Amino acid sequence: xxxxxxxxxxxxxxxxxxxxxxxxxxxxxxxxxxxxxxxxxxxxxxxxxxxxxxxxxxxxxxxxxxxxxxxxxxxxxxxxxxxxxxxxxxxxxxxxxxxxxxxxxxxxxxxxxxxxxxxxxxxxxxxxxxxxxxxxxxxxxxxxxxxxxxxxxxxxxxxxxxxxxxxxxxxxxxxxxxxxxxxxxxxxxxxxxxxxxxxxxxxxxxxxxxxxxxxxxxxxxxxxxxxxxxxxxxxxxxxxxxxxxxxxxxxxxxxxxxxxxxxxxxxxxxxxxxxxxxxxxxxxxxxxxxxxxxxxxxxxxxxxxxxxxxxxxxxxxxxxxxxxxxxxxxxxxxxxxxxxxxxxxxxxxxxxxxxxxxxxxxxxxxxxxxxxxxxxxxxxxxxxxxxxxxxxxxxxxxxxxxxxxxxxxxxxxxxxxxxxxxxxxxxxxxxxxxxx
Numbered sequence: 001x002x003x004x005x006x007x008x009x010x011x012x013x014x015x016x017x018x019x020x021x022x023x024x025x026x027x028x029x030x031x032x033x034x035x036x037x038x039x040x041x042x043x044x045x046x047x048x049x050x051x052x053x054x055x056x057x058x059x060x061x062x063x064x065x066x067x068x069x070x071x072x073x074x075x076x077x078x079x080x081x082x083x084x085x086x087x088x089x090x091x092x093x094x095x096x097x098x099x100x101x102x103x104x105x106x107x108x109x110x111x112x113x114x115x116x117x118x119x120x121x122x123x124x125x126x127x128x129x130x131x132x133x134x135x136x137x138x139x140x141x142x143x144x145x146x147x148x149x150x151x152x153x154x155x156x157x158x159x160x161x162x163x164x165x166x167x168x169x170x171x172x173x174x175x176x177x178x179x180x181x182x183x184x185x186x187x188x189x190x191x192x193x194x195x196x197x198x199x200x201x202x203x204x205x206x207x208x209x210x211x212x213x214x215x216x217x218x219x220x221x222x223x224x225x226x227x228x229x230x231x232x233x234x235x236x237x238x239x240x241x242x243x244x245x246x247x248x249x250x251x252x253x254x255x256x257x258x259x260x261x262x263x264x265x266x267x268x269x270x271x272x273x274x275x276x277x278x279x280x281x282x283x284x285x286x287x288x289x290x291x292x293x294x295x296x297x298x299x300x301x302x303x304x305x306x307x308x309x310x311x312x313x314x315x316x317x318x319x320x321x322x323x324x325x326x327x328x329x330x331x332x333x334x335x336x337x338x339x340x341x342x343x344x345x346x347x348x349x350x351x352x353x354x355x356x357x358x359x360x361x362x363x364x365x366x367x368x369x370x371x372x373x374x375x376x377x378x379x380x381x382x383x384x385x386x387x388x389x390x391x392x393x394x395x396x397x398x399x400x401x402x403x404x405x406x407x408x409x410x411x412x413x414x415x416x417x418x419x420x421x422x423x424x425x426x427x428x429x430x431x432x433x434x435x436x
Contacts, residue, residue: 003059025166027216032170033177034206035143038109038136040178041202043270043394045112046071047277048186048284049199053117054125061402064274068395070130070268074137079383081141082240088142089237098217101142106210108135113203147151161309161317165302165359171215172298172355175269178202179292187285197383236375243376249430250368251377255384256423260322262389263360263416267333268294268350270394271409275336275401276343287343287384294347314360319424321357326417328353329410337406361385368427389416401417 050070051063058066081101088096112132118125156163185198244251273291274284308315332349335342362382369377397409 022035025163027219028069028167029169029173030216031143031213032167033173034081034170034209035105035140036171036174037178038105038174038206040175040269041109041182042074042112042133042136043071043208044178044182044273044288045199045202046394047270047274048182049195050129051399052195053115054129056118060278061398064278065395065399066126068270068274069400070126071073072132072391072395073133074140075387077134077137078141078386079380081138082144082376082379082383083141084138085142085144086237086240086379090239094408095218097142101139102208102210102214102217104135104352105139105143106138106207109203109210110207111135113200123325141379141383144382159306159310161314161360162306164309164314164362165306168302168305168359168362170297171265171358172295172302172351175298176292176295179288181205183288183292187283229319236372237378238373239417240376243373243380247369247373247377251380251384253383253423253430254368254377255388256419257318257427258357258420259389259416259423260325260386260413260420261354261357261361261416262385263393263413264325264328264350264354266390266393267397267409267413268347268354271397271401272336272343272346274394274398275406277359278398278402282340282343286340290344290347294344294351297348298351298355298358301352302359303355305356305359308356309360315424315428317360318357319421321353322417322420322424324353325357326414329413331410333406335400388419389429 033104046067047064050067051058051060055063085097085101088100104317109132115129115132116125121128137252181202182199185194189198260383269291273284273287276287277284305317332346335346338345395413396412400408400411
């Protein structure tokens, strides 16, 4: 069953019988950048807007912790979204699935732009925000398109690491745009205007970007090349229960393998903004610009990860990065209390490590899935990795740091590094056993 948007994509691109890896890469980057822009717009607002708008009855720290608790709801809802939208995928096709998922994401995001505060509707404001955040999470689970897997299937054997890093570029791109946009409004509007209407504008931008991302994805999904892989089961959605029964061990190991990079993801994006905003005199606009500049370092580092993975192997790179992240966790958080230079060093070094690890973290063990379960297995693996590694990171890091000092926030990061090393070791033992 084709949607109107899907039919439009078919008509626009009817002259193309297939898509090249480069075109797939562009579609992947646009789609991921859109999702991460949504993600970071909400993340930034959860620090600089929602504690005052939705939780003004609490002190700033408590209000931010409540805001981070709602932030985590999307990661809890994401696996549920995968289950629901996989059923739609099997029954009605990927075009409808993606259209519904991205519309839900766009509607949930733009509805936040109209969110009334506690002053207008009381505690209902928090419940409404929580509901919209759950809507975002369900949509993220449903927006899994398999394009990263399609890109991997079309990648030359000698350049799999290079092609694996391409989808990850969407994260720093989304961060750079979101941080720069918020920095502009925070820095150029009065406090009254920013809290009245300025913070809402990025959420409207997110909706517009979602429309572009939808057509970018449909451009590829409707091609005969994609349909052929779907029919041969290379990209066919299997039932979640069947996938877990057949590939549960691979899903579990795959979910824990990237935890170091996923934990670091929030430790250098959301958490430092909250600490600087709450406990230093640093202006939020200036730190957001630092974050955007550090995102550029992340882009370069992700590119480097592709070269290093092809040279030394993805598993070796992930293991080395996990050790480096463990070392980073022991001293780096304290830099956030060392003034502007310390903050900049923390962000630059953090994004350097993040790019190297995150660039190869997505689907690091996807090749272990059998073709029949690769599509659904990869989606579930990503859902669980984000839930375990990143969903609660801002809340835990801020809670520990505010009560036990900044050094304690490194414990969460250290736990992620340990989990990655254990998962990679377990995977290596399984691979050795399968060869016997």
